[in-house]
Amino acid sequence: MGHRTPLYDAHLAAGGKMVDFGGWDMPIHYGSQLEEHHAVRQHAGAFDVSHMTVVDVQGGDARAYLRHLLANDIDKVKAGRAIYTCMLNERGGVVDDLIVYKGDNDYRLVVNCATREKDLDWMENQAGGFAVDIHERPDLAMIAVQGPEARAILEKVLCEAGAKAVAGLPFFGFEYVGEWLIARTGYTGEDGAEIILPGIKAEDLWQRLVDAGVRPTGLGARDTLRLEAGLNLYGNDMDEDITPWEAGLGWTVALDDADRDFVGRAALEKQKTEGHRQLLGLVLEGKGVLRAHQGVHVPGGSVGPDGEITSGTFSPTLGKAVALARLPAGTTGTVEVEIRNKRLNARVVRAPFVRNGKATYKPL
Amino acid sequence: MSEIPADLRYRDSHEWVRVEDDIAVVGISDHAQDAMGDLVFVEMPEVGVVFAAGDEAGVVESVKAASDIYAPVSGEVVAVNEALEDEPELVNNEPYAGGWLFKIKMADSGELKEMLTADQYQEQIDSE
Numbered sequence: 001m002g003h004r005t006p007l008y009d010a011h012l013a014a015g016g017k018m019v020d021f022g023g024w025d026m027p028i029h030y031g032s033q034l035e036e037h038h039a040v041r042q043h044a045g046a047f048d049v050s051h052m053t054v055v056d057v058q059g060g061d062a063r064a065y066l067r068h069l070l071a072n073d074i075d076k077v078k079a080g081r082a083i084y085t086c087m088l089n090e091r092g093g094v095v096d097d098l099i100v101y102k103g104d105n106d107y108r109l110v111v112n113c114a115t116r117e118k119d120l121d122w123m124e125n126q127a128g129g130f131a132v133d134i135h136e137r138p139d140l141a142m143i144a145v146q147g148p149e150a151r152a153i154l155e156k157v158l159c160e161a162g163a164k165a166v167a168g169l170p171f172f173g174f175e176y177v178g179e180w181l182i183a184r185t186g187y188t189g190e191d192g193a194e195i196i197l198p199g200i201k202a203e204d205l206w207q208r209l210v211d212a213g214v215r216p217t218g219l220g221a222r223d224t225l226r227l228e229a230g231l232n233l234y235g236n237d238m239d240e241d242i243t244p245w246e247a248g249l250g251w252t253v254a255l256d257d258a259d260r261d262f263v264g265r266a267a268l269e270k271q272k273t274e275g276h277r278q279l280l281g282l283v284l285e286g287k288g289v290l291r292a293h294q295g296v297h298v299p300g301g302s303v304g305p306d307g308e309i310t311s312g313t314f315s316p317t318l319g320k321a322v323a324l325a326r327l328p329a330g331t332t333g334t335v336e337v338e339i340r341n342k343r344l345n346a347r348v349v350r351a352p353f354v355r356n357g358k359a360t361y362k363p364l
Numbered sequence: 365m366s367e368i369p370a371d372l373r374y375r376d377s378h379e380w381v382r383v384e385d386d387i388a389v390v391g392i393s394d395h396a397q398d399a400m401g402d403l404v405f406v407e408m409p410e411v412g413v414v415f416a417a418g419d420e421a422g423v424v425e426s427v428k429a430a431s432d433i434y435a436p437v438s439g440e441v442v443a444v445n446e447a448l449e450d451e452p453e454l455v456n457n458e459p460y461a462g463g464w465l466f467k468i469k470m471a472d473s474g475e476l477k478e479m480l481t482a483d484q485y486q487e488q489i490d491s492e
Contacts, residue, residue, distance in 0.1 A: 033427050034402040034453075220401065224427060287449075289405050289425045314404040314427055340423065340430075 001025070005050035006141050006199040010206050014216045022114035024051040026219055033220035037316045040188055040225055041357045044147035045217035046209045051113040054137040054196060055123070058106045061130040066100065066107060068262055069126050071244060073254035079104045082172045082185050085252050086244050087122065088264030092271060093240040094247065095122050097232065101174050101181060108181060108196070110142070112234050126263060141202035145214060146192035146225075148357065151184075154193055157208045158182075166193055187222065189229025189355045224313050227322065230281065230351025236292055237279060237310040237324055243271055246326060248279035248351070275329055279310065281351035281361055282323040288339050289314045290323035290346070295338040298331050305338065307331070317354045322361075324351065332364045366395040366489070369460055373476055374485035375436045380460065381479060388437050388476075391464040392424065392455060395489050400426040403452040408444040409466055415439065417475050422465060424455065433465060437475045443467040 002025040011018065016027030027048070029036060039045045057066060066074050072085030082101050086094045096115045101108040111119045123134050145154055155163040158177075165175040165182045174183035181196040197205065210216060223233070230248075232238055238247035245253075245268065253268060254260070284290050290312030295305030312323035327335070327348070336343040349361040372380045378396035382389040397403065407423040415421055415435035422433040444466040448454060455463035470476075480488065 028428075029401065032402055034404075220427060287405060288407070289430065291430065314425070316404075316427070 003051070005048055006202040007048045007050065007206055010203055011048065011216070014210070016216070016218065019219075021051065021219055022112075024113060026051060027216070029218035029220045030216050033218065033224070034316050036215060036217040036221040037224050039215040040147045040190060040217055040221065041317055041354070042148070044145060044150040044153055044192070044214045045221070046206065046214045047144040047146065047217050047222055048141075048206070049144050049194070050141040050199070050202065052142055053111045053113055053116045053119065054140050054142065055109045055111060055120070056106065056135045056137055057109060057132055058135070059130075059132040062105065062107055062132050065127060065130040065132045067260055068130070069123065070100070071254070071262055071264060071268070072252045073257060073260060074100055074102055074107070075257075076254060077102055080173055080175065082174055082183055086238075086249060087119075088244070088262070088268070089240055090264060090267065091241075092243040092264040092267030094234070094238040094242060094244065094249075095119065095240060097234050097238070097249070099185060101183060103176075110196075114235060139199055140196050141199040142194060142196045143202060143205060143209070144186055144188075144192065144194045145209060146186045146188040146190045148191060150190070150192035150214070153209070153212045153214055157205070157212050169193070187229070187231055188225040189231070189352055190225075191356070224316060227311050227313050227324070228315050228317055228352070228354035230324070230353060232279075232324070233311055242326075243268060243276065245271055245276045246279065248324070277307070277326050278329050278331070279324055280327050280331060280364065281349040281353060282309070282312075282325050282335065282337065282346040283318075283349050283353070283361060284321035284323075284337065285334075285345045285347060288321055288344055290321040290337060290339075296325050296327060296346075297336040297338070297343065298328060299333065299335070301328075307335075309337065315353060317357070318359055322353045366393065366398055367460070368393065368395070368482045368486055370482045372460070372482065373436070373479035374482070375434065375479055376488055377432075377434050379433060379436045381436045381476065382460075383473070383476065386470050386473065387442065388439070388468045388470050389464050390421075390433075390436055390466055390468060391459055392433065393485070394459045396431075397456050397459045397463070400424065400431060401428050402426055403455045406448045406452050406455065406465065408448070409441045411441050411444060413441045415441070415468065424452075435468065436479060437468055437470050437472070439468040439471040441466050442469045
């Protein structure tokens with residue numbers, strides 16, 4: 001038996017098909033992944049993401065510590081805003097990607113569940129010489145409510161202060177309402193919020209959301225939604241041997257402050273000069289489904305594959321297969337993907353594929 | 365509980381066969397479609413192709429994964445379900461009716477005896 005979130009019984013009651021996910025028993029879907037996907041794009045869906053690891057970082061050196069640990073610079077945002085970043089090893093490879101919710105003197109980090117132990121070890125190892133307290137919060141649950149109607153429904157479901165917060169938050173803004181952290185963040189390419197709250201309160205909020213018409217949505221749709229939105233998945237699109245440059249995450253690397261010597265900086269600067277592969281979007285022109293690890297051939301390339309799909313799926317919104325693929329720098333036009341010993345044409349595009357319910361990709 | 369009609373024969377790889385004279389109508393079981401999740405693409409054999417029992421005959425792809433479909437009996441493909449091109453979800457919604465995949469003109473109807481009965485297929489699922 002795996003770990004269970006406070007919503008385990010609610011998932012079973014809703015007909016959730018439970019699977020092992022990084023040691024947790026989580027719902028992959030509640031009947032139809034496709035219907036759940038469309039519900040999030042068109043109305044609102046709720047995700048139990050309580051399996052993710054919440055870590056609070058406090059102490060006099062918290063700011064200096066995080067500016068050392070993270071490739072993005074928390075100084076770029078003010079308190080009350082979230083920032084997406086990677087933490088890197090000395091080779092510039094991605095140890096994990098995470099969100100930092102920046103408070104006045106405190107920081108809340110949300111890291112992946114599959115990488116929990118190595119992340120916590122890494123964070124402790126990097127804390128030498130810093131006066132920081134790194135404190136995991138297994139007592140907290142996390143619910144994401146996503147979709148064009150998500151915030152309007154949350155305004156009705158939450159207490160007055162919570163409703164006010166949800167209504168007024170800017171994109172990537174957050175507010176503490178009592179013990180609840182309410183953030184306008186997500187992993188779907190739709191508007192919405194993520195709520196980190198005491199585990200004992202999670203089932204009540206979940207039930208109120210469902211009663212208000214929000215559709216329980218499983219990890220299956222979470223994956224197709226994030227891929228349509230062009231958002232990376234750790235372990236698929238990047239890992240410890242892949243740098244942010246090679247994972248389409250250059251925008252999360254802050255090199256502006258030359259005095260900030262974050263872990264992996266030297267390796268990133270070296271690779272930036274030498275050149276590197278790119279993570280680009282693909283849209284399959286014909287019928288079929290793109291999947292991770294399929295080989296990609298570029299025009300005039302070598303005999304073997306020149307690149308590889310890192311995440312691929314059938315996009316329910318577009319009705320065609322889409323993928324992220326690691327390709328030689330500057331690849332444009334049409335490439336060929338190896339699918340079961342056949343080569344099918346795919347168009348190289350700039351992701352995201354879908355944002356706010358609409359196709360957004362641009363041919364390269 | 366998934367549905368397993370008693371009048372069909374099954375393969376351990378989850379295809380079913382319905383016999384209509386010398387024609388074998390082939391599909392995948394309710395259990396298989398449920399395990400795969402929403403289907404989004406079906407790659408069919410071409411009409412006229414001749415299979416030996418056990419040959420790879422096509423592929424069904426769900427949002428999650430691709431699965432090979434094997435010819436349950438030997439013979440020539442005489443029809444494919446073209447409705448699945450636009451509505452692969454028929455396999456999810458009606459696995460034993462509108463979601464059939466293709467039809468084979470059987471070369472040897474004796475092969476049917478080697479396929480599983482509904483009871484045997486149920487036992488196999490229970491032991492998985």
